Amino acid sequence: MARRKLPLAPVVKTRMGRRIVRNGAGQTVHLECWGAKTTDGLWDFEREESPGTPWLVYHTPSVADGSYTLPVLLCGTLRACRAFAAGLDTETTLARLKAPTGEWADALALSVKAETP
Numbered sequence: 670m671a672r673r674k675l676p677l678a679p680v681v682k683t684r685m686g687r688r689i690v691r692n693g694a695g696q697t698v699h700l701e702c703w704g705a706k707t708t709d710g711l712w713d714f715e716r717e718e719s720p721g722t723p724w725l726v727y728h729t730p731s732v733a734d735g736s737y738t739l740p741v742l743l744c745g746t747l748r749a750c751r752a753f754a755a756g757l758d759t760e761t762t763l764a765r766l767k768a769p770t771g772e773w774a775d776a777l778a779l780s781v782k783a784e785t786p
Contacts, residue, residue, distance in 0.1 A: 678712065678754035680705040680747070686718055702747060712754040714747060724750050728763055737767050 684704030690697050704715040706729070713727040724744040731737040741763055744750045753759065 675752045676755040677748065677751040679708045680714070680751055681708060684715070688720065705747060705750075707751075707754050712750075712759075714744075714750045726750050726753060731763065731767070737763070739766075741766060 682702045682705045684702070685700050686703050688699045688701045690699055701720075703718050704713075706713045711729055713729050713732070714724050715727070716722045716724045724747060725740040726742040726744060728737060728741050741759075742750075742753055744753065
């Protein structure tokens with residue numbers, strides 16, 4: 670079965686680090702990416718400098734204006750982050766996360782209901 674091609678957002682790798690890997694023949698040094706951002710500047714991806722940690726996806730404009738500073742998504746690979754950033758559901762995911770919850774959501778719903786004729 671052929672692998673389906675996903676559209677991927679173009680990125681610039683912002684943080685790289687060396688990692689020593691021990692194998693049967695000795696030690697080799699690999700470069701690993703720990704941070705990246707999309708070329709349009711909308712999305713920022715980062716992870717801890719430890720193998721196997723998840724990638725955190727941040728919406729750069731929301732972090733800058735303080736409206737939403739938490740990660741929008743956790744991904745297992747940079748490729749998955751790039752696929753999310755290129756997808757069509759990024760704005761709906763962000764809107765869902767920014768939506769008020771709890772008492773604030775109830776108060777907002779009541780105020781909207783009161784304003785509608």
